[in-house]
Amino acid sequence: MNEKILDKTQLRIGLFVMLDLPWMGHPFLTNNFKIRNQRQLSILRQLDIEQVRVDLDRSETFSEAELDETVTLDETETSESGDDPGSTLWAEKNERIRRLKQRRSRLNQCAKSYVQKVGMARKLMAHLRSSPAQAAEEAGELVDGMVGELTEDAETTVQLVNLKHQDENSYNHAINVSALALVLGRKLDLDQAQLRLLGQGGLFHDLGHLKIPAQILMKKGPLTEPERRFYEQHPRYGAEIARQIGTLPVGVIEIIAKHHEHLDGSGYPGGLRANDLGLLTRILTVVNRYDNLCNGFGGERGLSPHQAVSRMYSKERQCYDPKVLSTFITNLGVYPPGTVVRLNDERIAVVISINADDLLKPNVLVYSDEIPAEEALVLDLIEEGIGIRDSLHRSELTQTQIEYLNLSDKLSYYFQGARSGSGR
Known part of the structure; x- marks a missing residue:
């Protein structure tokens, strides 16, 4: 780093x-930044320091001659109705x-x-055969x-925390x-009856796993070719179990039977095509694949949300x-919440959430060794004019960064509400 120490009167x-101050010892959002205007210069002059390090x-x-000069402030640009020039920044910082x-x-x-819902799912699965x-x-x-x-939470429609423990997967x-x-069903304007079928289809879609040995599932x-062929029968097995239960709606059974089929005929177990697949199945296929890519097992699994969408x-x-x-990508974003990124700076x-106006510039929570984690900086990349350079895998982070960003052993999804309010 090419560092120089200047008197604060030499800043420009x-x-x-x-x-070199505590984060709450000044009104700026971060300790390190490029000076953009006269107002920032005026605030810097008022800080309880005489010298400032410059990169x-x-x-x-x-x-060198310019850096050695004392800079005169343009008071017409720094004054605002006689207010303290730092008051607006303090208000913004406290609001953040x-x-x-x-x-x-x-x-x-x-x-x-x-x-709680994972516990409820475990309980109802246990009752599936007996009651x-x-x-x-x-x-x-x-x-x-x-x-x-x-319906209640329009801003963060749902957060899912996936604890990657095999016995709970x-x-x-x-x-x-x-x-x-x-x-996704709500975004596609499904009615309550359709949403109910879709939700139950999601709960029971892997019912056929009951007939697949654990050494294959885990x-x-x-998988070897024989293992793969056996595993690919699980939608068929699941539909058979669902019919035997006798209380699950036909629409739910159809989702169970077809959730791995693809519009181009490349899916399994039947190689069905578009004409054989209803809307509820098409929805389930997309979200099931996404969650498998993020949280499943095998060589192609364990992707970041951004990698999975891509x-x-x-x-x-x-x-x-x-x-x-x-619709899924528009509402989840090109960089879905939970994606770790490196910014251009x-x-x-x-x-943490998408920006509907620009899917390439979401809202992010920034790692900083100078700001306490409980007061971590949240940036709107559109407002800040900052872009994303690339997405990162958890293995590229330090343990300190993982804990600060609250990643630990969890992967989170967040869906941004519309502005109108509207295993394998």
């Missing part, structure tokens, strides 16, 4: 400053802290609700509750797929209904 627009590599180019705390509270509530009517009733109540929550996956399908490497769109879109896939961040 275009210099990249590094403030010349990240500053505009100035000669308030919004972040509110968001954390909302996400904590979502996380608790999610854990099928009771299990079907419990499934209906669970789905109705999820639909109700989607099937229940987490069932809740993930059901909730994601319900969100295998992390590629793969589905660039390499697999012939498999899916175009309207369903485009080299900062590491995690996407």
Whole structure:
């Protein structure tokens, strides 16, 4: 780093400053930033420091003579009705802290609700054989509750936290797929009856896994050809079990039987094509594939949300209904929430919600070793004029970064509400 120490009277627009102050000791959103205007200069002059470190590599180019000069402020640009020039920045900083705390509270509530729903899914699956009517009733109540929550929270329609523990994977996956399908179904204007079928289809879509040996379901490497052929019968097995239960609607059984079929005939077990696949099945196929790519097992699994969306769109879109896939991506974003990214200015961040006006510039929570995690900086990349350089895999982060960004062993999904309010 090409660093120089200047008196604060020598600071000028275009210099990249590094403030050696506690984060709450100044009104700026970060300790390190490039000076953009006279107002920032005026605020810097008022800080309880005499000298400031400057990174010349990240500053505009100035000669040594220019850097040694004292800079006179243009008071006409810094005054605003006699107000303290830092008051607006302090208000903005405090508002960001308030919004972040509110968001954390909302996400904590979502996380608790999610854990409860995983427990409900486990319970109803246990009742499936012994009390099928009771299990079907419990499934209906669970789905109705999820639909109700989607209606109540217009900003963050759903957050799913996927705890990657193998013994819980099937229940987490069932809740993930059901909730994601319900969100997508609402975006596609399904009525309540259709949403109920869709949600139950999401809960029971992998019912056929009951007939697949654990060594195949949990295998992390590629399946052998015999294993693959056996595994690909699980939709058929699931439909048979569902019919034997006798209480699941026909629409739910159809989803179970066809959730791995593709519009181009490349799916399984029947190689069906578009004419054989209803809208509910088409929705379930998209969200099931997405969750499998993010959270499943095997060589192609464990992708970041951005990698999963990119793969589905660039390499697999012939498999899916175009309207369903485009609606899914429009509402999930090119960089879905939960994606870890490197910004153009080299900062590491995690996407927390999309910007409908520009899917390439979502809202992000930024990692910083100078700001406490509970007060972490949230940026709107449209407002900041900052872009994303690339997405990162968790393995590229330090443990400190993982904990700060609240990634640990969890992967989160967040769907941004419309502005109008409207395993394998």
